[in-house]
Amino acid sequence: MRLPRPVLIATATATAAASLLLTPNGAVADPTPRPGAPVREGSGPPSPSDRAATAAESTTERALTAPVTELAPDREGSRGYPREQVLAPDPENPVDKSLKLGLTPYHAIAPKLNALQRLGDRVSVEVAGRSAGGHRLYLVTVTAPESARQARAQERMRELIENAPAAAAKDPSVKRGYKTPVFFNSNIHGNEWEGTDAALALIERLATARDRPTTDLLAHSRVYFNITANPDGRIAGTRANSNGFDLNRDFVTASQPEVRAMRRIAIDKQPALMVDLHGYVNGTLIEPTTPPHGENYEYDLFLKNTYANALGMEAAVNGLRYTPAQDGVEPAQIPFRDQEEGWDDWPPIFTPQYMPFHGTVAAHTVEFPMAVNNDEYDDLPVAELRRRSAINVAIAGAAMRASLDYARTHRTSLVADQIEVFRRSVTGAAQVPVSPETVPGVPGIGPEDVYTTDFPRAYVIPAGAGAQRSAPAAARLVDHLLANDVRVRRATKDFRLGGKAYARGSYVVDLRQPKRGMANVMLADGRDISDKVSVMYDISGWSLGRLWGATVDTVRTAKLTVPDRAVHAAAKVGHVAPRGTLRLRLDDAREIAALNSLLADGVAVRLAADGSAVVPASARGRAAALAKRYDVAFDATKTTGGTSLRRVRVAAAVTPGELFALREMNFDVTPVSTAILNAGFDWSKADVLFASAGLNRAGLGTAARAALDGFLAREGLVGRGATGAALNAAAGLLAVRPVQGNQDANGVVRVVNSPGGVADGAPDHGFVYAPLWFTDLGAGVRVEQSYAKGNPLVSGHWRALEDGSGGPAQAAGRASVVSGPRAVLFGTEPLFRDHPKGEFPQVARALLTVS
Numbered sequence: 001m002r003l004p005r006p007v008l009i010a011t012a013t014a015t016a017a018a019s020l021l022l023t024p025n026g027a028v029a030d031p032t033p034r035p036g037a038p039v040r041e042g043s044g045p046p047s048p049s050d051r052a053a054t055a056a057e058s059t060t061e062r063a064l065t066a067p068v069t070e071l072a073p074d075r076e077g078s079r080g081y082p083r084e085q086v087l088a089p090d091p092e093n094p095v096d097k098s099l100k101l102g103l104t105p106y107h108a109i110a111p112k113l114n115a116l117q118r119l120g121d122r123v124s125v126e127v128a129g130r131s132a133g134g135h136r137l138y139l140v141t142v143t144a145p146e147s148a149r150q151a152r153a154q155e156r157m158r159e160l161i162e163n164a165p166a167a168a169a170k171d172p173s174v175k176r177g178y179k180t181p182v183f184f185n186s187n188i189h190g191n192e193w194e195g196t197d198a199a200l201a202l203i204e205r206l207a208t209a210r211d212r213p214t215t216d217l218l219a220h221s222r223v224y225f226n227i228t229a230n231p232d233g234r235i236a237g238t239r240a241n242s243n244g245f246d247l248n249r250d251f252v253t254a255s256q257p258e259v260r261a262m263r264r265i266a267i268d269k270q271p272a273l274m275v276d277l278h279g280y281v282n283g284t285l286i287e288p289t290t291p292p293h294g295e296n297y298e299y300d301l302f303l304k305n306t307y308a309n310a311l312g313m314e315a316a317v318n319g320l321r322y323t324p325a326q327d328g329v330e331p332a333q334i335p336f337r338d339q340e341e342g343w344d345d346w347p348p349i350f351t352p353q354y355m356p357f358h359g360t361v362a363a364h365t366v367e368f369p370m371a372v373n374n375d376e377y378d379d380l381p382v383a384e385l386r387r388r389s390a391i392n393v394a395i396a397g398a399a400m401r402a403s404l405d406y407a408r409t410h411r412t413s414l415v416a417d418q419i420e421v422f423r424r425s426v427t428g429a430a431q432v433p434v435s436p437e438t439v440p441g442v443p444g445i446g447p448e449d450v451y452t453t454d455f456p457r458a459y460v461i462p463a464g465a466g467a468q469r470s471a472p473a474a475a476r477l478v479d480h481l482l483a484n485d486v487r488v489r490r491a492t493k494d495f496r497l498g499g500k501a502y503a504r505g506s507y508v509v510d511l512r513q514p515k516r517g518m519a520n521v522m523l524a525d526g527r528d529i530s531d532k533v534s535v536m537y538d539i540s541g542w543s544l545g546r547l548w549g550a551t552v553d554t555v556r557t558a559k560l561t562v563p564d565r566a567v568h569a570a571a572k573v574g575h576v577a578p579r580g581t582l583r584l585r586l587d588d589a590r591e592i593a594a595l596n597s598l599l600a601d602g603v604a605v606r607l608a609a610d611g612s613a614v615v616p617a618s619a620r621g622r623a624a625a626l627a628k629r630y631d632v633a634f635d636a637t638k639t640t641g642g643t644s645l646r647r648v649r650v651a652a653a654v655t656p657g658e659l660f661a662l663r664e665m666n667f668d669v670t671p672v673s674t675a676i677l678n679a680g681f682d683w684s685k686a687d688v689l690f691a692s693a694g695l696n697r698a699g700l701g702t703a704a705r706a707a708l709d710g711f712l713a714r715e716g717l718v719g720r721g722a723t724g725a726a727l728n729a730a731a732g733l734l735a736v737r738p739v740q741g742n743q744d745a746n747g748v749v750r751v752v753n754s755p756g757g758v759a760d761g762a763p764d765h766g767f768v769y770a771p772l773w774f775t776d777l778g779a780g781v782r783v784e785q786s787y788a789k790g791n792p793l794v795s796g797h798w799r800a801l802e803d804g805s806g807g808p809a810q811a812a813g814r815a816s817v818v819s820g821p822r823a824v825l826f827g828t829e830p831l832f833r834d835h836p837k838g839e840f841p842q843v844a845r846a847l848l849t850v851s
Contacts, residue, residue: 052652052673052694053659059132059242060663066130066257080146081222083124084117087136097237101372102386103197103393106135106231112200113138113227119207121145122218128226129261133242135231137261140199142206143179143222144215154179154222158270161415162359162514165423169416180221180411183271183360184400185262185351188248188278190233190240191373194389195277198396199225217408224269229258237377244656245833248276251354252347252522252542254483255660255834262351266358267485272414273309273362273407276351277396282369283330284317284395286310287352289345290335292532295451296348296517296524297356298424300432300439301417303336303449305362307442309406310334313366316402317395329369329391337444341533346540348521357518358485361417362406366399368392425516428455448532458510458555459523459545463491464503469761471573472588472632473549473838478507478570480544486519489564490571497562498555505571508562523552526748526795534799539769541747541796542835546765549588549838574627576634582615582623583608583637587761589665589840590630596666597626599647606642607848611760614639648851651686653695653723657833662690664834665844677704683711687851689727690843692720697730716822716850718843721772724825733823735778739814741771742806747796749808750788751816751828758824758845759785759817763838765794766816772827773814784824785817785842817842824850 087110096105104112113125128139146154157178160168168174184202186195203225206214217223228234232242240246241258250259288306293299314332322329335343345353352363370388377385407414423429431452432438434445461474478488489508494501497508509519523545529536545552576582585591595613598605601622606614614637615623623634651672652659662669672681673694678701689711697705712731719728725738746769753759762785773787793808800807816827824846830839 052671053244053654053656054671054673055243055656055659057663057669060660062130062134063132063243063255063257063660064664080148080151081124081141081143082117082121082145083126083141085125087114087125090135093235096235097191097377098193098234100377100382100385101193101389103193103389104200106228106235109138109196109200109227110136113140116140116200116203116207119204123203123207128265129257131230131232131241131258132245132256133232135235137229137231137258138227139265140203140225140227141222142203142218142225144218153177161419162270162422165419165426165514169419169423174415175412178415180273180407180414181224181269181271182221182404182407183224183226183265183269183274183355185226185229185274185276187227187234188229188276188351189246190230190235191237191377192239192277192279192368193234193372194279194368194392195396196228196234198277198393198400199227201393202397202400213405213408217404220411221404221407222269223404224265224271226262226265229262237373240656243660245660248351249349249538249833251349251351252544253833253835254480260483263484266355266360270358270418271355271360272418273305273403274352274355274360275364275366275400275403277366277368277399279368279392280371280373281367282328282371284332284369284399285343285365285367286313286317286332286334286399287345287364287366288334288336290339290341290343291448291451292344292346292529293449293451294345294348294353294356294521295453295527296521298421298431298517299451300434301361301421302356302363303434303442304439305410305414305417306364307334307336308410309362309403310364312402312406313364313399316398320394320398322391327391342535342537344533344537346529346536347538347542349539349542357515357521359418359421361414361421366396368395422514425514426512428512453520453524455511455516455520456554456556457558458497458508458560459519460497460502460553460555461507461509462502462551462553463505463507469585469587470550472590472630474507474551475570475573475631476590476837477544477548477550477552478567481509481519481522482568482570484515484518484522486515486522487513488567489562490567491562491564493563495562497560498553498557500553507567507570508560508564510560528747528791528793528795530793530797530799533797535744536746536797539746539796541767541794543748543765543795546748546763546794547767547836547838549763572631573633574631576620576624576627577636579617580636581617581638582620582634583639584613584615584632584634586611586613586845587841588632589661589837589844591632592841592844593664593666594626594630594632595645596647596668598622599645600666600668605645607645608639608642611756611845613645614642645848648847649685649687650847651681651683651689653689653691653693655693657835658690658692658720658831661831661834661840662843665840667844667847674699677708680704681707683707686711686715688716688718688847690718690720690847691724691727693723695723695727697727718824718826718846718850720826720829721770725772728823728825734781734818734820734825735776736774736781736818736825737776738825738827739773739775739810740806741768741773741811742799742801743770745769745771745796745798745806747798748794749792749828750794751792752786752788754782754784757782757784758819758849759842760845762842766828766830766839767832767836768798768827769829769832771798771811771816773811773816774818774825774827775814777815777818780820782819783815783817784819785815785828787811787814787816789813819846819849822850
């Protein structure tokens with residue numbers, strides 16, 4: 001049995017009966033934590049329920065189109081180390097929020113890196129990409145010098161470890177000469193600053209120190225530093241980037257350029273050990289975590305190394321001799337050992353929970369203790385803020401130095417364990433459940449820590465006549481898998497697998513590959529873990545197989561004999577019929593984007609009875625350009641009639657993820673909020689209001705409230721969650737009674753879509769976060785979608801409240817999406833964090849219908 005752990009959190013009590021009418025601050029994408037709820041990074045910023053997204057359209061465009069710098073010149077064997085370059089300086093910014101804390105402002109980083117490169121031959125700087133706000137992302141490598149030939153040898157060994165692990169395990173050159181990759185990631189939350197400064201100080205020390213441990217470390221390691229993962233937030237003093245995204249929630253989706261740059265680092269550098277530097281939890285919090293543990297990891301190898309390195313970091317941090325009485329610093333804590341639940345490593349959305357799928361066997365979030373952001377930043381004296389920041393810098397430095405000590409003294413076993421991760425993957429070996437016997441030296445392992453999965457043999461993404469409707473979604477999904485270094489093959493002939501026939505061109509994802517965990521964590525349904533723990537820290541369910549709009553079949557046959565070939569990009573599906581009127585399906589976000597581009601150009605598009613768009617033959621040239629840009633098909637049609645469409649102008653009081661998704665679909669969006677409406681808003685510039693966050697009718701002044709009510713009386717509302725339901729009730733648009741589910745609930749749910757409406761053609765699964773449903777439907781209310789009967793939850797965490805209300809059993813069979821002549825209300829989260837791509841067209845159809 002596990003040793004008793006102090007309880008991190010208490011089980012939430014019901015704050016309101018689920019049958020009560022919702023208030024405007026209910027279901028939002030990132031609700032304010034309840035008293036006693038787990039808060040990983042301190043108190044955090046104001047909830048999105050208090051503000052709507054306001055990111056500039058240019059940041060969305062940059063995030064959607066900016067290429068990621070390729071960080072693999074060593075793969076080409078063209079350069080050794082050092083790789084020095086002179087960085088152009090950034091303009092001085094006197095309002096950079098780092099300055100108040102006595103820390104390094106962003107504009108001072110480039111000159112500092114130039115100076116560090118001049119200290120010798122150990123420091124290299126590369127630009128890993130650019131942020132949503134256009135700022136450079138710097139990757140620093142510190143290692144002993146390497147010739148081009150030696151760099152090529154390192155890359156050959158890295159590839160051998162990944163692709164031929166059995167051979168790598170026996171290769172003496174790997175054991176003797178492979179440089180252990182170590183990765184430090186700083187400042188992914190922009191207002192958690194100090195990791196950057198600690199990293200710069202450590203780079204300087206490593207660049208100049210001549211002691212035996214340092215020279216030995218650099219002779220046998222490459223140490224990589226992402227200096228600031230979120231320069232936008234560092235400058236602005238915000239947790240999020242310029243698009244309003246929490247980057248430490250985006251790794252499965254990779255909607256933001258900063259995350260795509262980190263993904264590239266993970267793939268190209270293949271770290272064996274990594275540390276993600278955060279704030280603020282007092283005392284310093286050092287992972288590994290409490291249950292549940294990610295079931296797709298090789299968790300025995302992960303726990304072995306992560307716990308051992310955590311002990312070293314704990315000793316180093318406590319060794320700084322800060323005390324509660326004198327400094328306000330509590331002793332460091334390791335959640336796996338010291339806490340019961342609420343700080344899990346279940347979802348792969350966090351940096352240290354994403355890295356293991358690329359071979360990292362020790363991965364940590366480290367939280368410095370002394371809060372200097374949010375209210376503290378505004379309220380504390382400068383001297384106190386700088387005292388706290390100096391402590392945090394020292395603690396971050398101690399944690400990094402301890403990790404380097406671990407990497408140096410455990411180099412051989414770290415690399416051997418990374419090789420074993422890949423060996424199990426390519427051979428299809430079973431996972432090893434953790435126990436006191438399989439992970440000796442880690443105290444308190446119990447059955448509550450055992451999470452493994454039964455990997456299928458493969459997944460198939462069908463092609464052919466029956467899969468045409470989901471062809472754009474399938475192409476997007478395949479390209480996303482490839483971007484995450486998952487290997488995909490494409491059938492060269494028709495074949496049968498698992499008793500089912502598939503057409504030539506279907507995609508096969510064989511799970512006997514190095515990144516099987518990555519493939520499975522993205523494509524599997526996941527697991528309902530509602531009975532495992534009382535509460536989760538963040539989302540508990542995700543599935544690209546269920547939520548991205550493509551058909552994904554699971555294959556459990558033992559043999560995999562398919563005539564196929566490896567692919568490096570999905571086959572293009574875009575085309576335009578050579579003559580006649582054109583038909584564009586509207587079942588995918590890319591098809592919606594193409595439609596909105598046509599409407600923006602003034603093309604006379606009609607909406608057919610089957611829900612597709614009819615495009616005149618005169619627009620064939622424009623259609624050809626859009627087919628290439630969005631990879632969508634314009635088929636020939638003889639359909640006549642239909643409803644004329646026009647460009648929809650959307651006033652949007654929404655979360656950052658929703659705003660981003662709307663722009664991804666090319667809607668003409670103007671962000672609004674309570675404050676913007678009170679300042680005066682010209683409603684003649686909008687055709688529909690989409691409201692889910694940041695708009696509280698009770699907080700509006702008399703004139704703003706009258707203007708809003710007048711707009712809703714003559715135009716339309718698309719509402720999501722509690723905010724949308726409250727506005728609908730105030731305007732009297734739909735006669736429904738919204739029922740709030742458990743606000744801690746989230747996950748993938750089974751749904752039933754009604755034909756011929758908003759959800760026509762939508763996947764039969766949706767995503768929920770603080771779900772709600774609708775009862776007592778009045779005249780004229782149409783059910784567009786319902787939660788499936790039985791238990792609708794497929795994967796995630798959804799419990800009933802203490803009084804028995806608010807659970808999945810109460811939602812089963814109830815309406816999840818409803819509509820009327822001038823309103824559509826969603827109880828699901830179809831645009832959550834820009835993730836459930838297959839759900840996006842539901843919102844598009846709602847906006848087109850209502851407007």
